Amino acid sequence: MVCNLRIIEVQAISARWRSLTHTHLSPPPPHSGPLVERMAGLLSETGSFSSLQHSLDFVRTVALERIESMIRTTQRLEAAFMVDVTSSDMFLLYEPPGAVFDEAGMTNEFGSDSASKPGMRDRIAGTTEVGLGKSICGGRGEPRREEILLKPKVVLEKDVVGDGK
Numbered sequence: 369m370v371c372n373l374r375i376i377e378v379q380a381i382s383a384r385w386r387s388l389t390h391t392h393l394s395p396p397p398p399h400s401g402p403l404v405e406r407m408a409g410l411l412s413e414t415g416s417f418s419s420l421q422h423s424l425d426f427v428r429t430v431a432l433e434r435i436e437s438m439i440r441t442t443q444r445l446e447a448a449f450m451v452d453v454t455s456s457d458m459f460l461l462y463e464p465p466g467a468v469f470d471e472a473g474m475t476n477e478f479g480s481d482s483a484s485k486p487g488m489r490d491r492i493a494g495t496t497e498v499g500l501g502k503s504i505c506g507g508r509g510e511p512r513r514e515e516i517l518l519k520p521k522v523v524l525e526k527d528v529v530g531d532g533k
Contacts, residue, residue: 461498474520493528
């Protein structure tokens with residue numbers, strides 16, 4: 369029987385790689401409590417429930433399981449990208465609602481031609497497709513820098529809400 373050392377080395381490198389990338393994953397949230405409370409508060413503010421307590425009871429009984437499922441799914445997705453697909457130097461790019469739109473770092477999903485009001489900066493309503501970034505080690509004495517490999521696609525508030533008239 370002939371032993372192919374190259375196969376053994378590749379498996380060892382792969383195992384070390386996975387071990388190293390696991391250390392760069394986001395820590396799991398301690399629990400879903402703060403998210404449940406925020407969601408209940410939002411539902412209460414909309415007038416959907418007669419009191420904050422009714423809203424909180426609804427979120428706990430109806431939505432809690434799905435919220436926790438979304439958290440687990442997000443963590444699995446991050447692990448799949450960070451460990452199985454990319455390296456610890458690569459990361460997903462997405463923009464939170466309310467962030468300022470930056471044409472250099474993101475793509476407008478609708479590509480609206482409507483000009484922004486002078487002095488106003490467009491805000492993001494949400495991310496529709498994640499992007500991909502990479503952290504690159506600089507030369508001697510230079511700090512690490514980030515490079516966008518694939519811009520995230522976003523929807524702007526003005527495209528969802530309109531022009532506010």
